[in-house]
Amino acid sequence: MISMAARSSTRWRFRQPSVIPGFGLALGVTLAWLTIIVLIPLSGLLWRSSGLGWSKFVELALDERTVNALTISFGTAFIAAVVNLVFGVLLAWVLVRYRFPGKRVIDAMVDLPFALPTAVAGIALTTLYAPNGWIGSLLAPLGIKIAFTPAGIVVALIFVGLPFVVRTVQPIMEEIDKEVEEAAATLGATRFQTISRVLLPGLLPAGLTGFALAFARGVGEYGSVIFIAGNLPYVSEIAPLLIVIRLEEFNYPAATAIAAVMLLLSFMMLLVINVIQAWSRRRYGYGA
Amino acid sequence: MEVRVQNIRKEFGRFPALEDVSLDIRSGELIALLGPSGSGKTTLLRLVAGLESPTEGTIFFGDEDASKKTVQERNIGFVFQHYALFRHMTVLDNVAFGLKVRPAKRRPAAADIRRRALDLLELVQLSGLEKRYPAQLSGGQRQRVALARAMAVEPNVLLLDEPFGALDAQVRKELRRWLREIHDRTGHTTIFVTHDQEEALELADRVVVMSKGAIEQVGTPDEIYDHPVSPFVYGFIGQSNCLDVTLANGEIWHEDRPIGLRAGNEPDGAAALYFRPHDVELIDGCGGCLAGLVTASRRVAGTRHLELDLGRTHPPVEIELPPERAASTDHTRIAFRPTRWKLFRKGGRKEAPPIEAEAPVLAATGT
Numbered sequence: 001m002i003s004m005a006a007r008s009s010t011r012w013r014f015r016q017p018s019v020i021p022g023f024g025l026a027l028g029v030t031l032a033w034l035t036i037i038v039l040i041p042l043s044g045l046l047w048r049s050s051g052l053g054w055s056k057f058v059e060l061a062l063d064e065r066t067v068n069a070l071t072i073s074f075g076t077a078f079i080a081a082v083v084n085l086v087f088g089v090l091l092a093w094v095l096v097r098y099r100f101p102g103k104r105v106i107d108a109m110v111d112l113p114f115a116l117p118t119a120v121a122g123i124a125l126t127t128l129y130a131p132n133g134w135i136g137s138l139l140a141p142l143g144i145k146i147a148f149t150p151a152g153i154v155v156a157l158i159f160v161g162l163p164f165v166v167r168t169v170q171p172i173m174e175e176i177d178k179e180v181e182e183a184a185a186t187l188g189a190t191r192f193q194t195i196s197r198v199l200l201p202g203l204l205p206a207g208l209t210g211f212a213l214a215f216a217r218g219v220g221e222y223g224s225v226i227f228i229a230g231n232l233p234y235v236s237e238i239a240p241l242l243i244v245i246r247l248e249e250f251n252y253p254a255a256t257a258i259a260a261v262m263l264l265l266s267f268m269m270l271l272v273i274n275v276i277q278a279w280s281r282r283r284y285g286y287g288a
Numbered sequence: 289m290e291v292r293v294q295n296i297r298k299e300f301g302r303f304p305a306l307e308d309v310s311l312d313i314r315s316g317e318l319i320a321l322l323g324p325s326g327s328g329k330t331t332l333l334r335l336v337a338g339l340e341s342p343t344e345g346t347i348f349f350g351d352e353d354a355s356k357k358t359v360q361e362r363n364i365g366f367v368f369q370h371y372a373l374f375r376h377m378t379v380l381d382n383v384a385f386g387l388k389v390r391p392a393k394r395r396p397a398a399a400d401i402r403r404r405a406l407d408l409l410e411l412v413q414l415s416g417l418e419k420r421y422p423a424q425l426s427g428g429q430r431q432r433v434a435l436a437r438a439m440a441v442e443p444n445v446l447l448l449d450e451p452f453g454a455l456d457a458q459v460r461k462e463l464r465r466w467l468r469e470i471h472d473r474t475g476h477t478t479i480f481v482t483h484d485q486e487e488a489l490e491l492a493d494r495v496v497v498m499s500k501g502a503i504e505q506v507g508t509p510d511e512i513y514d515h516p517v518s519p520f521v522y523g524f525i526g527q528s529n530c531l532d533v534t535l536a537n538g539e540i541w542h543e544d545r546p547i548g549l550r551a552g553n554e555p556d557g558a559a560a561l562y563f564r565p566h567d568v569e570l571i572d573g574c575g576g577c578l579a580g581l582v583t584a585s586r587r588v589a590g591t592r593h594l595e596l597d598l599g600r601t602h603p604p605v606e607i608e609l610p611p612e613r614a615a616s617t618d619h620t621r622i623a624f625r626p627t628r629w630k631l632f633r634k635g636g637r638k639e640a641p642p643i644e645a646e647a648p649v650l651a652a653t654g655t
Binding site for chain 1: 337338339359360363364365366368370372373374375376385386389390434437438440441
């Protein structure tokens with residue numbers, strides 16, 4: 001009661017009194033760092049594109065090749081993130097729930113896409129999925145072409161995005177209390193019902209986080225994609241590549257316009273996902 | 289429904305958790321499994337639930353052999369110590385879960401499920417909270433939701449694993465009384481596990497005292513407290529003192545003198561004498577008694593507890609006296625004699641039947 005009264009009598013303060021020292025220093029360093037690394041480059045981008053003027057900007061952004069490239073980038077990244085969500089959760093489940101020889105090796109291998117130079121991944125995948133590659137040659141008779149099509153882009157993005165989902169879902173899954181599953185069983189729920197009604201909904205916030213990270217990574221991915229995509233304008237040309245092409249043509253306005261649109265779209269999607277997460281956290285009192 | 293546990297044995301790996309346990313539970317009974325941790329009480333509960341399967345033995349629900357059935361088929365209600373509520377569901381959905389997951393032909397209509405869940409929430413006094421999420425409830429409220437959820441499926445038997453263990457003392461007391469009321473109203477056969485003897489003695493119709501994977505004694509709270517059948521039960525339930533004594537010619541000797549108690553026709557030899565701190569009488573002028581120096585004295589509610597040192601070989605003995613009686617003995621040396629006591633013979637794993645006595649020499653009771 002006393003502390004309540006004391007708090008209400010004091011004016012609003014930027015920071016509540018606390019025993020943890022160094023707030024000013026820590027916040028200062030953090031903000032300075034964030035400014036140098038993130039905010040200045042991004043505002044430079046917005047500055048340059050705002051220099052174009054609105055009509056010029058719209059014209060550049062709605063250029064057919066640009067729109068196609070953006071559609072391909074966001075579309076393939078979305079599909080890849082959905083695939084990663086499904087299989088990433090499955091992989092995390094296997095790693096958390098079962099004991100088997102080689103489990104630690106597989107666990108370590110999940111991080112490989114983080115560490116491998118993306119160009120290496122792209123070349124390796126192209127070799128495999130090209131019409132004369134190991135996997136491509138099996139699919140070619142069926143009329144399925146993966147490399148040098150948007151499907152190839154999806155394959156590359158699945159590769160680079162996988163660890164994001166696994167590594168965000170895994171710790172939450174490890175925390176699931178065995179008792180919750182037992183409770184569901186005592187109430188008569190079958191194994192399938194327990195998983196679909198009790199376990200998976202609980203993993204939703206973490207899954208969404210992993211999805212958002214994989215998606216964001218996929219939108220910006222360049223190195224692995226350019227080898228496998230074939231880079232046909234209007235068909236399998238991704239937005240980051242188009243930016244590079246425009247830069248090489250010294251067409252800076254077009255490059256900045258594409259970049260600004262990408263920034264805007266990414267920001268909006270991350271915002272939506274964060275809002276969903278905040279909502280689920282408020283509701284369930286937990287979340288990733 | 290009546291539950292019969294027959295010759296159950298359970299091993300985890302090669303570690304025996306339960307050894308040849310048999311127990312009959314009557315329909316509608318509220319029974320407590322009481323014991324220290326590691327006594328196998330939770331294992332027994334989980335075996336009845338079907339969450340573990342026995343290494344040997346059978347469990348009957350009524351006349352039906354339940355031990356071959358899965359958890360889902362047994363139709364039991366289980367309440368966990370840490371509630372195990374579904375965090376992403378509202379209180380109402382939690383309670384309704386057991387009915388909602390039934391196969392279509394046994395599932396009540398959605399409106400009936402809702403009505404039944406709301407009725408149960410009223411029974412556990414949580415009306416109006418049905419839209420909350422578990423994270424928005426207090427511990428006591430969560431446990432009540434867990435109980436309502438378990439009762440929603442009309443279980444054959446209600447099983448509670450340390451249901452009040454995670455709650456603070458005040459809430460625990462309240463819920464204890466409340467659980468008794470619910471049980472009397474609904475009449476579910478109920479088994480609950482606890483390590484809190486006060487809880488077991490206050491709440492249960494019958495108490496099962498367990499130790500080291502075996503049942504020590506089954507009986508009403510009165511039987512358990514007044515007539516413990518083994519040294520373990522004597523020591524575990526309530527306060528007690530234990531003295532090493534010897535029998536000679538029917539007399540009980542402590543160290544080198546008789547203490548004024550007779551042990552009938554028992555053969556001579558070593559034994560352990562058990563008595564409760566409040567079952568003693570003070571004696572003036574010791575001709576056959578226990579005597580010791582007062583080493584500590586504490587006032588606990590309506591009685592005074594005295595710690596007595598009877599000699600170097602023993603932990604101090606504790607006795608309880610009415611405060612005015614304790615104050616009148618200004619001596620630091622006190623002579624007393626147990627009025628109710630029990631003798632357990634030593635030697636061999638099997639305990640000989642205990643010798644019991646009440647007020648053996650002087651019938652005078654009271655202060």
